Amino acid sequence: MREYTAPSVQAVAEDENMADVVWVNAERFGDTVSFRRHRDGSWYDVTAREFAAEVLAVAKGLMTSGIGKGDRVGLMSKTRYEWTLLDFAIWAAGAVSVPIYETSSAEQLHWILSDSGAKAVLVETAEHAATLEEVRGRLPELDNAWQIEGDKPAVSALSSLGADLADDQVHERRRSVRAADLATIVYTSGTTGRPKGVMLTHHNLLAEVRADINAFPQLMGAGNSLLLFLPLAHILARAIALTAFTSRATLGHTPDIKDLVADLGTFRPTFVVAVPRVFEKVYNGAKLKAHSEGKGKIFDAAEATAVAYSQANDSGGPGLGLRLKHAVFDKLVYTKLRAALGGRCIAAVSGGAPLGARLAHFFRGIGVPVFEGYGLTETSAAANVNTEGAFKVGTVGRPVAGTSVRIADDGEVLLSGDVVFSGYWNNEQATAEAIEDGWFRTGDLGELDDEGFLKITGRKKEIIVTAGGKNVAPSVLEDTLKANPLISQAMVVGDQRPFIAALLTVDEEFFPTWKSQRGKPESATVSELADDPDLLADMQAAVDEANKQVSQAESIRKFTILPRDFTEAGGEITPSLKLKRNVVSKNHANAIDSLYTR
Structure with missing residues (x-):
């Protein structure tokens, strides 16, 4: 089969937008628990009616500050309740939200805010504010910046700022937004070159939400609950969050994956979304x-x-x-x-x-x-x-x-x-x-x-062509390798080379356990054990398992264990953990060359 089409289930009307659902839920299902907020070790309910009041208050503040219809507003934060609240408030003010990964560098932040022409930005922490300050002098269009945490929290500051604005002015603004209007600009994390701003309309997001509700009727609905822990700057987490809210499932947020097991135990979701x-x-x-x-x-x-x-x-x-x-x-x-x-x-x-x-x-x-x-x-x-x-x-x-x-x-x-x-x-x-x-x-x-x-x-674009002319898709090998608990990252190499080889990194969380199991010194580093027979044997076993997925000509002949993992800070992986192959190849050129010369 060369083509397949799934019919639409519910058409998007021209006068709809993503902010509508906030008031639909509040007016028809006001007592529904839309969110559970995590504070001081406990979860507190937020009803649909309470959420709509908060969205309205923040939207009034944004409009009072000068945010107009179609203006872009940056949002840089970990996954937390305020992320979703601010996203909807930006839409209620008729503006366009521009998510930014909270791990972004000053130059990445500058590129997104300058390219989008953002008039305002909301950052989470003092560290984020300091990062913004490094580049603010080069952002002439940026009029305002608010911080979610700190002495003047963004939600309360904006709510106070807009207190005198009539509610009807927000409702008039939000109702003027059409389905075809721009809702968000999401910058792709980009494995090559500068991130590109993906323009998604309200129609796009409404269609996604309705398609997801149609796909998961047993999950999306009142009585179900979702604990979010992926970054909301990632479109997957955001789309599922919007779908859950629209279908009146209860949403929770947790910003730190290190607390995930404990949070899962206390929140007790009926479903999760993850990579x-x-x-x-x-x-x-x-x-x-x-x-x-x-x-x-x-x-x-x-x-x-x-x-x-x-x-x-x-x-x-x-x-x-x-x-x-x-x-x-x-x-x-x-x-x-x-x-x-x-x-x-x-x-x-x-x-x-x-x-x-x-x-x-x-x-x-x-x-x-x-x-x-x-x-x-x-x-x-x-x-x-x-x-x-x-x-x-x-x-x-x-x-x-x-x-x-x-x-x-x-x-x-x-x-x-x-x-x-x-x-x-x-x-x-x-x-x-x-x-x-x-x-x-x-x-x-x-x-x-x-x-x-x-x-x-x-x-x-990742297809490797060996010197012998064999086309090799690296993802099959890499995904199998990364499923092994000992391996964090794997990059297959071999373009215009005589055979396929691989760069492997050790999972830092699993490494202490492996050392204990194999009787290695607790203080030993990956670099010190790179030639250890036991480590090489376990890595070879993982490579052998990966090679079962491909033909002999596509199999990994040699590998090397790198002394450190690939990092986002080093530019080797994106925030969503995708490899930047050109950067890894450049940073580890000597290691790659040694695979073919020894």
């Missing part, structure tokens, strides 16, 4: 704990049973023996694994990178199916997703409602529909290169099966 790395860490952590407590054989048997049970559900269903084994392990092991997610979690949504078939089967087998999807910033998040009623492990599902997918002659995945962006801000050339005859060229390679399920096979 594959989080699911890998949950799985690896549980396995490691079981083995360290002498229960490794039980866990391994439970894991094998969960995978087999999930696989059997794809081929006629499990037999009596497998059902009995599964029931036993459900009491012994799976309930404890589900408890780690809060005990009420019935499903999860994953995107941003491939999950891996075994991990997908494992989580589905323990009773927490992970619905893997696919999309880009340019598609308002999900363009394809697996659902409860249409699930194929190893694929990213069918297109969401109102979206079409096509496979070009060269294998590139093309997308069109209501969720697809209109272009890049201030960049007509990039827009012309990305959109052709209404189809967005994703840059990803993929295949459609005869039921319309999409499988991503690689990245067009």
Whole structure:
């Protein structure tokens, strides 16, 4: 199959916008608990009515400060309640929100604020304010900056500022915004060059929200709850948050993944959204704990049973023996694994990178199916997703409602529909290169099966061509390697070289455990153990496992262990953990050369 279209479920009217839902919820379902805020170790309810009052107060402050319809407002913060509140307040004021990763450098912050022409910015901390101060002299269009934390918190400062403005003026402003108007400019983290500003309209976001509600009716609705921990500057987390709020599920925010297990235990969500790395860490952590407590054989048997049970559900269903084994392990092991997610979690949504078939089967087998999807910033998040009623492990599902997918002659995945962006801000050339005859060229390679399920096979620009002319998609190897608990990052190399090789980094969280297991000195560094036979053997085992996924000509022949991990600060990975291959290649040129000269 070369093309598949999923019909729309609910058309977006011309006079709709994303701010509408705040007052729809407040007027019709005012007592619904829309949020639970984390303060001083406890969660406090925020009703739909209370949230609308806060949004209105902040919007009045933004308008009083001089923010006009269509003006851009930057938002730089970790994931927290105020992020979502400010996002809706910006829309209620008729303005355009411009998310900025809270880890951004001064120059990255400058580029986004200057390119977008932002009139104001909201930052979270004193450190962010200091970063802004470094470049503010070069931002002539920036009139105002507010800080979420500190002596004059942004929410209360703006609420006080706009206290004398009539409520009707906000309502008149927000009602003047049309579906076709710009809602947000989201700067892609960019694995090459400067980030591009993706223009998403209210129509795009409304279509995404409705498509997601259609895809996940069992998750999106009153009585369900979602704990957000991914950065809201990432379109995946933001789209799911907007969908959950619209469907009247209860939202919680946690800014620090280090507190995630404790927060999951107290918030007890019914579903979560994460990138594959989080699911890998949950799985690896549980396995490691079981083995360290002498229960490794039980866990391994439970894991094998969960995978087999999930696989059997794809081929006629499990037999009596497998059902009995599964029931036993459900009491012994799976309930404890589900408890780690809060005990009420019935499903999860994953995107941003491939999950891996075994991990997908494992989580589905323990009773927490992970619905893997696919999309880009340019598609308002999900363009394809697996659902409860249409699930194929190893694929990213069918297109969401109102979206079409096509496979070009060269294998590139093309997308069109209501969720697809209109272009890049201030960049007509990039827009012309990305959109052709209404189809967005994703840059990803993929295949459609005869039921319309999409499988991503690689990245067009990342294809390695060896000296022998063999085309190799590195993602298959890299994703398998990174699923190993010992490995943090992996980059496959070999372009115009005689064979495929890899740069590997050690997972800093797992490394102390590995040293303890292998009897290595507690103080030993990765650099000191780079030639250690045990470390090399374990890395080779991971490489051997990855090589099973490809042909001999595509397999990794050599690897080297780097003394440090790739970092965002070093420019080697993006905030969403994607490799910047050109930077890594430059920073580690000697290590790459040594793979082919020794």
